[in-house]
Amino acid sequence: MMSSFLFRAMDARAGLFLAIMAAVIILVPACNLLLPEGSTFHVPNYAVTLMGKYLTYALLALAVDLVWGYCGILSLGHAAFFALGGYAMGMYLMRQIGTRGVYGDPILPDFMVFLNWGELPWYWYGFDMFWFAALMVLLVPGVLAFVFGWFAFRSRVTGVYLSIITQALTYALLLAFFRNDMGFGGNNGLTDFKDILGFDIQADTTRAGLFAASGLALVLCFLICRAITRSKLGKVLVAVRDAESRTRFLGYRVEHYKLFVWTLSAMMAGIAGALYVPQVGIINPGEFAPANSIEVVIWVAVGGRGTLVGAVLGAVLVNFAKTWFTAALPDIWLFALGGLFVVVTLFLPKGIVGIVSQGWTALRQRKISEDYEAGSDEPPSQAPQSPASPANVSPKTSSSTLPADAEPQPAE
Amino acid sequence: MSLMRSFLLLLSLAASLLATPALAQSDAATLRPLINELAKGKYSETEKQIGALVATGDPQVAPALEALSDGDLYARKADGEVFIIKKAGKAYTLIDPLTMETAGEASKREIKKIKVNNSLRRVIRSALGSLTLMAPDPAVRMAAAEAIFKAKDPDGIEALDAAIAAEADDGVRKKMEEARAAAVLNSDMDEAAKLQAVSTLGTMGNRDALSRLIAVQSSSEGALREAATTEITKIEKSIAAWDAAQNIWYGLSLGSVLLLAAIGLAITFGVMGVINMAHGEMVMIGAYVTFVVQEFIRSSAPGLFEYSLFIALPLAFLTSGLVGVAIERGVIRWLYGRPLETLLATWGISLVLQQAVRSIFGPTNREVGNPDWMSGAFEIGQMTITYNRMWIIVFAMLVFAGLMLVLKKTPFGLYTRAVTQNRRMAASMGIRTPWIDALTFGLGSGIAGIAGVALSQIDNVSPNLGQGYIIDSFMVVVFGGVGNLWGTLVGAMTLGVVNKFLEPYAGAVLGKIFVLVFIILFIQKRPRGLFALKGRAVEA
Numbered sequence: 001m002m003s004s005f006l007f008r009a010m011d012a013r014a015g016l017f018l019a020i021m022a023a024v025i026i027l028v029p030a031c032n033l034l035l036p037e038g039s040t041f042h043v044p045n046y047a048v049t050l051m052g053k054y055l056t057y058a059l060l061a062l063a064v065d066l067v068w069g070y071c072g073i074l075s076l077g078h079a080a081f082f083a084l085g086g087y088a089m090g091m092y093l094m095r096q097i098g099t100r101g102v103y104g105d106p107i108l109p110d111f112m113v114f115l116n117w118g119e120l121p122w123y124w125y126g127f128d129m130f131w132f133a134a135l136m137v138l139l140v141p142g143v144l145a146f147v148f149g150w151f152a153f154r155s156r157v158t159g160v161y162l163s164i165i166t167q168a169l170t171y172a173l174l175l176a177f178f179r180n181d182m183g184f185g186g187n188n189g190l191t192d193f194k195d196i197l198g199f200d201i202q203a204d205t206t207r208a209g210l211f212a213a214s215g216l217a218l219v220l221c222f223l224i225c226r227a228i229t230r231s232k233l234g235k236v237l238v239a240v241r242d243a244e245s246r247t248r249f250l251g252y253r254v255e256h257y258k259l260f261v262w263t264l265s266a267m268m269a270g271i272a273g274a275l276y277v278p279q280v281g282i283i284n285p286g287e288f289a290p291a292n293s294i295e296v297v298i299w300v301a302v303g304g305r306g307t308l309v310g311a312v313l314g315a316v317l318v319n320f321a322k323t324w325f326t327a328a329l330p331d332i333w334l335f336a337l338g339g340l341f342v343v344v345t346l347f348l349p350k351g352i353v354g355i356v357s358q359g360w361t362a363l364r365q366r367k368i369s370e371d372y373e374a375g376s377d378e379p380p381s382q383a384p385q386s387p388a389s390p391a392n393v394s395p396k397t398s399s400s401t402l403p404a405d406a407e408p409q410p411a412e
Numbered sequence: 413m414s415l416m417r418s419f420l421l422l423l424s425l426a427a428s429l430l431a432t433p434a435l436a437q438s439d440a441a442t443l444r445p446l447i448n449e450l451a452k453g454k455y456s457e458t459e460k461q462i463g464a465l466v467a468t469g470d471p472q473v474a475p476a477l478e479a480l481s482d483g484d485l486y487a488r489k490a491d492g493e494v495f496i497i498k499k500a501g502k503a504y505t506l507i508d509p510l511t512m513e514t515a516g517e518a519s520k521r522e523i524k525k526i527k528v529n530n531s532l533r534r535v536i537r538s539a540l541g542s543l544t545l546m547a548p549d550p551a552v553r554m555a556a557a558e559a560i561f562k563a564k565d566p567d568g569i570e571a572l573d574a575a576i577a578a579e580a581d582d583g584v585r586k587k588m589e590e591a592r593a594a595a596v597l598n599s600d601m602d603e604a605a606k607l608q609a610v611s612t613l614g615t616m617g618n619r620d621a622l623s624r625l626i627a628v629q630s631s632s633e634g635a636l637r638e639a640a641t642t643e644i645t646k647i648e649k650s651i652a653a654w655d656a657a658q659n660i661w662y663g664l665s666l667g668s669v670l671l672l673a674a675i676g677l678a679i680t681f682g683v684m685g686v687i688n689m690a691h692g693e694m695v696m697i698g699a700y701v702t703f704v705v706q707e708f709i710r711s712s713a714p715g716l717f718e719y720s721l722f723i724a725l726p727l728a729f730l731t732s733g734l735v736g737v738a739i740e741r742g743v744i745r746w747l748y749g750r751p752l753e754t755l756l757a758t759w760g761i762s763l764v765l766q767q768a769v770r771s772i773f774g775p776t777n778r779e780v781g782n783p784d785w786m787s788g789a790f791e792i793g794q795m796t797i798t799y800n801r802m803w804i805i806v807f808a809m810l811v812f813a814g815l816m817l818v819l820k821k822t823p824f825g826l827y828t829r830a831v832t833q834n835r836r837m838a839a840s841m842g843i844r845t846p847w848i849d850a851l852t853f854g855l856g857s858g859i860a861g862i863a864g865v866a867l868s869q870i871d872n873v874s875p876n877l878g879q880g881y882i883i884d885s886f887m888v889v890v891f892g893g894v895g896n897l898w899g900t901l902v903g904a905m906t907l908g909v910v911n912k913f914l915e916p917y918a919g920a921v922l923g924k925i926f927v928l929v930f931i932i933l934f935i936q937k938r939p940r941g942l943f944a945l946k947g948r949a950v951e952a
Contacts, residue, residue: 074752074755148932151932151933151936152935152936154936155935155936155937155939156939157935157936157939158939159751159752160681160685160686160687160751160752160755161890161935161939161940163687163752163755164687164886164887164890165890165931165932165935167883167886168883168886168887168928168931168932169928169932171883171928172924172925172928172929172932175921175924175925175928176921176922176925178921179921179922290883294689294756294759297756298756298760301756331767331771334763334764334766334767334770335763335764335767335768337760337763338759338760338761338762338763338764338765338767339760339764340760341756341757341759341760341761341763342743342757342760342761342764344756345747345750345753345754345756345757345760346743346746346747346757349753
């Protein structure tokens, strides 16, 4: 009975999220394209791009939440997968420029002409085709994550050690992509894009389309994550998170579960990066910076780790705050962000969604018990405060059976 | 003929210099008329006048002679005064040849060029060489010998012979002999002399000698060529060995920087099992303490500048240590048993500290001066060793030894090790683990602070100082293993040396990437680092 109640709560939350997302995906582009500029409800172009960017961040946060919130793998290198997806898309967009570049070379991107490169490096082949680039957006982060995870999880690198080497991974990639010899534009990265799939990348309709695509990708990945976390697989993942050794001794191949969810998460991050690049119009090695990866973690922590909605909410909220702070009070932003890290870890270990759902559960149960004490004709169908069920002695312990509220700590 | 005469002149000059050193320094009043004499008479007289000038033995006359050789020496028609002329468009600037001060301008009509021909130029060149080869300052003589070595001018041989005979300083004489050997090889002297010159260059054994010998090898035949070839192989071997030594030295120097940055981290990680992401900021605070101390000294007690680092050390230790204790008491102690959250919280603290320093001191680099004993360099064989790197290695070793002493020989160290190995058992034995945590965190942060003092000497002091070291420090700690300072030492030195050996082949950036990838792979093999704690301690 308790579990059905919980699932209903989850459903309500997910349903609410999906409804809001549907509204956003339809309304924002519509208000941007259909309403005249003077209208109160008109969404300006920059806001569409900005919100589209938030959506890709939200997708990245979702990917981090999947591995951290449900599997206890704290990745400090997810920005690497994000940036790799972004570079794959950026390479496609570079090839689309064609002769419209500064040097007008039909094959070579501008920076290669500038560096006196004779011909296109082999790893740029195929990126003139969208399907190939789209495949690479998934494959490059996926393969990297698979190889990395294969080694790391098999040798049981966990906890802080794993976090540190994920950071080393993204740092190494940062240094590598800064090199001009790599053939990815070095310090400047890839930019000056002209069009995507034949549409002008600067056009309002394209931007609205990209926004909608980001929203749809987010919804799709959300549904995938939800399906995974609610399946038996998801239960095993939570078990790995809470007691890795015990799960292993129960006969589960922990590293396989971890590897699967890790690779999937990296691919999602790659999609996020691929949607991010055409909207901001540039991808450069700065995206690999370890600080970016750590920031993603705080988005998840703010929203509530182990709650998929929380990751999305946290990403949007923190980034909105960042946009606002860096414009209005640029000196304060780092104080605010740093303070956020401390406050959230100290006082909000379950994030905003955790607090809200806890409060909501408590409220609901108080109401039920009040009804009961007021002498309503029938006892409530659920028995949240029934002393016979030890799990439901108090609202606090009952809430702890929520997957969202379990301590997401790896067993150390 | 003129060559012979100038040689005799030089000899007499050398003799006079030796006999009466007092003569060497004449004042402007006696030199000025001699210089003015240059304007009078024909070439032969000019030559005598040059001889008279050189006879004063005063290096002050060198600029005038150089200008004469370059055709920049003019006489003013009005009073016969001689000046060096600098042309700028139509204006001619007069420069006093002794004081090198500007003495007004003149039009072309007011001045007359002092004529010079090639034989005069040769006289002037050897005169200049001898002037500097005989200069009272050994550094000037050294530079003169160096110049002849570079120019390998056979005309310098006589001057060098005279100078070598008169030289009292062993180092300078050696340099002069090398210069003479180079000049001999370039002259048309007999083979015996050249063979001897080749062996002189062979004992010299550096890159300059090598390039000279290669030139000899390609242009000569027979015994000389063979001699050159054997010397070349000898030199190449020794250069390779010195290169390796230099690389090891650079590696150790980098390693000790890494050690300084990482050792505090190793302590806190070892005891509390948590990576302190704000560790780099502790280093930064130490560097800024150095800056503040130096500013204070500059404004109120400039005499103490040489000791500024010694004053900064305890202050940096205290400041960073107190900040560390505050962080531990304020934030970290609430997060025990949640290492990943601690990592995030300390990252937040590092952002706050960075921004705080940026707000107080500004975002730009601050200048921290090097005391005299930290600047400069000396040479061992073919290796150049800078004092600041050397002192940092020494300092890192001292810090390491001091920390070892504290951990092994004091009660505090005993408690710390007990908590590291088994926290609950230690608590059961009556050790107040919260206090040990706070103090250890303070100690680790304090060490970071004094590392900041050292790093302020070789790096830019900016709010981002710590960021640059934090990832490297992690690598060292993770590579070396937790709970064992020797692991940190070996880890830091290995990474430093490997980095420097990779650099020539792969470039600095690629070398670093290789090292990172190597560490990632290494962690797969030994997930607990090089010197992992064994047994039950691991699970405690």
